[in-house]
Amino acid sequence: MAKITRRNFLQFSTSLGLATGFHQLMPIATQAIGQGKNNINNDPNIIKLSISKTPFRIGKQTGTAVTVNNSLPAPLIRLKEGQLATIQVTNTLKEDTSIHWHGIILPANMDGVPGISFAGIKPNQTFTYEFPVNQAGTYWYHSHSMLQEQEGHLGAMIIDPITPDPFEYDQDYVILLSDWTFENPHSVLAKLKKMPSFYKYKRRTIAHLGEDWAWRGMRMDPVDIADVTGLTYTYLMNGLSPEANFTGIFQPGNKVRLRFINGSAMTFFDVRIPGLSMTVVQVDGQNVQPVTVDEFRIGAAETYDVIVEPQAEAYTIFAETMDRSGYARGTLAIKEGMTAPIPERRKTPVRTMVDMGHDHGDHSNHSQMNHDMPAVDHSQMNHDMPTVDHSQMNHDMPAVDHSQMNHNTTLDTTPVMHGPDHHGLGNAAVPMMVKNRLGEPGIGLENSERKVLVYTDLRSLEPWPDQRKPDRELELHLTGNMERYMWSFDSKKHSESPEIDFYYGERLRLTFVNDTMMEHPIHLHGMWMELDNGAGANKPRKHTLIVKPAEKCSVEINVDAKGKWAFHCHLLYHMHTGMMRTIVVNT
Amino acid sequence: MKLTKTSFGITLLISLASILPNQSAINAQELNLSQISKNIKNTADTTPANNYFSDQMILSEDNNINDQNTVGAIHELPLLTGNINQDINVTVNDLLAENISQDNHDHHNHQDHENHKNTSEPLDKPNQSDDQDHHKSNNSDEENLHLHFHDNAIYSFFLVDKFEYKTENSLHWDAVGWIGGDYQRLWLKIEGGVSLDNRAGEAEIQVLYGKLISPFWDLQLGVRYDQHYGGDHNPGRGFAVLGVRGLAPYFVEIDTALFISHEGDISARFKAEYQLPLSQKLILSPNLETNIAVQEVEEFGIGSGFNNIKLGLRLRYEISRQFAPYIGISWEKLFGDTANFAEAEGENTDHVSGVVGLKFFF
Numbered sequence: 001m002a003k004i005t006r007r008n009f010l011q012f013s014t015s016l017g018l019a020t021g022f023h024q025l026m027p028i029a030t031q032a033i034g035q036g037k038n039n040i041n042n043d044p045n046i047i048k049l050s051i052s053k054t055p056f057r058i059g060k061q062t063g064t065a066v067t068v069n070n071s072l073p074a075p076l077i078r079l080k081e082g083q084l085a086t087i088q089v090t091n092t093l094k095e096d097t098s099i100h101w102h103g104i105i106l107p108a109n110m111d112g113v114p115g116i117s118f119a120g121i122k123p124n125q126t127f128t129y130e131f132p133v134n135q136a137g138t139y140w141y142h143s144h145s146m147l148q149e150q151e152g153h154l155g156a157m158i159i160d161p162i163t164p165d166p167f168e169y170d171q172d173y174v175i176l177l178s179d180w181t182f183e184n185p186h187s188v189l190a191k192l193k194k195m196p197s198f199y200k201y202k203r204r205t206i207a208h209l210g211e212d213w214a215w216r217g218m219r220m221d222p223v224d225i226a227d228v229t230g231l232t233y234t235y236l237m238n239g240l241s242p243e244a245n246f247t248g249i250f251q252p253g254n255k256v257r258l259r260f261i262n263g264s265a266m267t268f269f270d271v272r273i274p275g276l277s278m279t280v281v282q283v284d285g286q287n288v289q290p291v292t293v294d295e296f297r298i299g300a301a302e303t304y305d306v307i308v309e310p311q312a313e314a315y316t317i318f319a320e321t322m323d324r325s326g327y328a329r330g331t332l333a334i335k336e337g338m339t340a341p342i343p344e345r346r347k348t349p350v351r352t353m354v355d356m357g358h359d360h361g362d363h364s365n366h367s368q369m370n371h372d373m374p375a376v377d378h379s380q381m382n383h384d385m386p387t388v389d390h391s392q393m394n395h396d397m398p399a400v401d402h403s404q405m406n407h408n409t410t411l412d413t414t415p416v417m418h419g420p421d422h423h424g425l426g427n428a429a430v431p432m433m434v435k436n437r438l439g440e441p442g443i444g445l446e447n448s449e450r451k452v453l454v455y456t457d458l459r460s461l462e463p464w465p466d467q468r469k470p471d472r473e474l475e476l477h478l479t480g481n482m483e484r485y486m487w488s489f490d491s492k493k494h495s496e497s498p499e500i501d502f503y504y505g506e507r508l509r510l511t512f513v514n515d516t517m518m519e520h521p522i523h524l525h526g527m528w529m530e531l532d533n534g535a536g537a538n539k540p541r542k543h544t545l546i547v548k549p550a551e552k553c554s555v556e557i558n559v560d561a562k563g564k565w566a567f568h569c570h571l572l573y574h575m576h577t578g579m580m581r582t583i584v585v586n587t
Numbered sequence: 588m589k590l591t592k593t594s595f596g597i598t599l600l601i602s603l604a605s606i607l608p609n610q611s612a613i614n615a616q617e618l619n620l621s622q623i624s625k626n627i628k629n630t631a632d633t634t635p636a637n638n639y640f641s642d643q644m645i646l647s648e649d650n651n652i653n654d655q656n657t658v659g660a661i662h663e664l665p666l667l668t669g670n671i672n673q674d675i676n677v678t679v680n681d682l683l684a685e686n687i688s689q690d691n692h693d694h695h696n697h698q699d700h701e702n703h704k705n706t707s708e709p710l711d712k713p714n715q716s717d718d719q720d721h722h723k724s725n726n727s728d729e730e731n732l733h734l735h736f737h738d739n740a741i742y743s744f745f746l747v748d749k750f751e752y753k754t755e756n757s758l759h760w761d762a763v764g765w766i767g768g769d770y771q772r773l774w775l776k777i778e779g780g781v782s783l784d785n786r787a788g789e790a791e792i793q794v795l796y797g798k799l800i801s802p803f804w805d806l807q808l809g810v811r812y813d814q815h816y817g818g819d820h821n822p823g824r825g826f827a828v829l830g831v832r833g834l835a836p837y838f839v840e841i842d843t844a845l846f847i848s849h850e851g852d853i854s855a856r857f858k859a860e861y862q863l864p865l866s867q868k869l870i871l872s873p874n875l876e877t878n879i880a881v882q883e884v885e886e887f888g889i890g891s892g893f894n895n896i897k898l899g900l901r902l903r904y905e906i907s908r909q910f911a912p913y914i915g916i917s918w919e920k921l922f923g924d925t926a927n928f929a930e931a932e933g934e935n936t937d938h939v940s941g942v943v944g945l946k947f948f949f
Contacts, residue, residue: 114734115735116734118732193744194948195908205865205866205867209863217836219803219836425799426769429802481769483803483834484769484799486738493738493739493769494736495736498736578738578769
């Protein structure tokens with residue numbers, strides 16, 4: 001065993017990073033070096049990345065991954081705020097590739113989305129990304145071509161700030177979570193198209209027929225949690241399976257910064273470190289007022305930076321999937337080779353009537369509620385479902401504990417009726433009631449004895465300079481038809497409704513209404529979404545936001561980036577089957 | 588692995604050589620090694636005082652980051668750093684054309700605004716349409732971006748729903764497949780049976796165009812052809828088909844259609860099936876089928892009115908979602924003239940059989 005001190009760490013790790021790929025190195029094919037640039041071959045400021053197919057082994061099974069510099073996850077790219085980033089990407093695959101820098105504000109032609117930002121990187125071609133780095137924090141990068149992100153083309157990016165972080169820490173680790181399947185992802189998608197419930201974990205049996213009766217009447221499944229599950233996935237932490245056990249070594253008494261990144265294709269993880277509370281200091285790379293929690297949910301593409309102060313010898317870093325079909329796991333320990341117990345697995349949660357859009361608000365009002373709802377003529381709605389008999393529904397929900405709620409908000413969580421527009425064939429059903437659910441922890445985390453992070457806990461460290469009221473509002477419905485595994489916005493796939501216009505200079509209020517029964521992590525390229533979570537002037541900035549089933553919530557966007565930007569659900573197979581738009585920002 | 592300075596140097600040399608654009612074999616002289624190592628030292632020196640990295644990083648024997656066999660392999664991911672280069676190349680400046688105001692910079696900077704004094708002048712955000720020179724150094728066809736949509740791809744499915752042996756000593760099959768997109772598909776349905784006693788049987792095939800008319804329902808239009816075989820008289824006939832297939836509330840799978848034969852004889856069929864998981868792998872599946880005919884068609888043993896009713900109950904075990912053997916029972920009763928025609932042929936008009944078969948799809 002060799003010990004590396006900080007002084008020669010960088011020298012060592014650089015060579016290590018390259019040496020690790022060495023014996024798996026495939027010859028880089030003839031590449032077209034960028035023209036018009038001096039010193040590009042020998043300029044040490046250029047980051048050089050090569051995309052190729054590399055064997056990838058977990059335990060006894062070997063598959064083929066799409067890797068960057070022969071490593072999965074891709075190498076950590078560390079930049080400094082204020083620099084000019086120059087990243088040269090060579091494609092040695094037989095198909096096009098691309099790299100999108102997730103969460104980075106940059107020129108539209110550097111955003112890396114084929115067909116929107118640029119033409120993509122053809123086989124044997126080299127593309128040089130160049131953009132000024134005007135932000136700091138934890139981000140990540142991944143392919144935006146085909147299903148390569150699922151094949152392992154993803155990595156972490158850290159941008160060190162010019163002024164030091166407003167929080168202290170002694171050590172720093174990236175915790176990059178991902179999902180790996182030995183199946184060809186195109187075959188996974190084909191199976192979802194043939195049988196959307198193919199990978200469903202723990203389907204409902206005859207034992208639950210009575211409870212599920214109302215669901216079945218609506219052709220809905222109360223355990224519709226995740227489309228692709230532990231039945232095919234191995235969940236990785238920094239590229240290592242739970243058995244391989246990524247280990248972060250800490251020195252007792254140190255504060256450790258953990259940069260959690262969810263680089264998965266289809267997975268929501270619930271992260272906790274039993275025995276250790278975590279202080280959330282950054283979300284999506286942006287400073288937030290510190291909030292200490294025991295557990296947080298991280299959706300695909302989100303990042304959370306936490307500070308922990310470990311006291312004991314070893315802790316398990318536990319990231320259980322939202323549907324409880326598997327977990328990613330690592331260890332935080334004082335020395336190599338230690339492990340801590342893996343916590344007891346939780347049961348697959350079941351959807352509630354709120355997810356279905358049948359929450360009629362505070363239960364004390366039930367007696368006053370007029371279920372006939374004369375204001376809305378249901379007979380004219382094409383509900384495609386039998387009249388809902390409320391008397392048979394199980395409305396018993398556990399008492400809401402107001403003492404744990406963050407009440408310093410002006411967030412309106414009153415349920416509102418969904419409008420009459422059903423949106424069409426691409427939408428299986430609409431929830432009757434939608435409401436703001438930013439203050440809820442999410443399915444499977446309700447009524448936890450632990451403190452779970454909710455979106456209403458997030459407040460940006462400083463108020464943003466632009467506090468204009470929005471100029472206009474745009475409402476987008478998140479829609480889907482599970483029977484045909486079609487996902488869309490307003491019931492239209494990307495191919496059916498390619499573009500949405502944003503106007504340069506406006507402040508836009510974008511309202512999401514999730515008509516589906518699943519959570520979607522919605523991602524906007526190129527611009528920040530300021531989440532209207534009741535924090536007023538301190539709205540937190542997000543590049544990716546989880547919108548819960550039957551939720552209606554809003555973000556505000558300063559439209560200050562010209563060009564075309566991708567906007568989509570970050571669940572890879574949802575994006576690929578239509579849940580995407582091109583945002584066009586013109587003057 | 589014990590690291591000495593020499594082995595470290597060699598590793599560094601070889602690995603750096605392999606990653607730089609270098610078509611030939613490793614040639615140390617082609618590398619500007621001193622420049623590279625100087626760069627690395629610079630980076631180490633500029634690392635801020637608060638230590639971002641773990642003071643100690645312990646490596647295991649096997650440095651293969653992709654080999655999962657070793658517990659606790661690499662603790663820190665491989666590092667690539669772009670250095671701050673105060674001396675920006677002039678050609679790069681030319682490529683970054685447009686200035687944006689300081690106000691816009693503020694929107695992107697998560698810290699507060701004094702930081703801008705550290706950024707060099709040329710680091711302004713370029714406008715994509717002005718970036719002509721930049722385009723030339725990369726792809727030349729960026730102006731005419733063609734967006735390929737992946738969401739209207741063609742998929743296919745073929746399900747052999749029943750492929751079974753019936754205890755009345757016959758074989759039966761019932762399969763369906765489609766190929767197409769999300770709204771329009773071409774469907775193929777085949778169904779048939781053969782008696783193992785006398786090798787006589789009948790088979791039908793339908794080819795249909797299906798269009799999604801509501802989220803759960805497909806309207807299907809096409810043709811059907813029936814053929815009897817193995818007997819003394821083997822008639823065949825064709826039909827036009829108009830049907831609806833989909834999922835009714837409570838997850839009842841429905842397939843119903845109206846048929847008009849080439850002779851103008853009208854008939855209809857109704858099929859319903861339900862899946863009831865008893866456990867994660869054991870699924871009970873009841874099904875029902877009934878046929879009605881308007882006109883009597885003696886040649887095919889069809890009477891006017893209700894022809895038959897079939898009820899089945901099959902229990903399958905899903906070895907995988909795609910492959911399940913099953914056992915079950917099947918009951919069929921014939922009515923009216925259909926029953927009479929059958930009796931005249933010496934066939935059963937009300938019979939129960941056991942079935943054993945396979946259900947699979949691909």
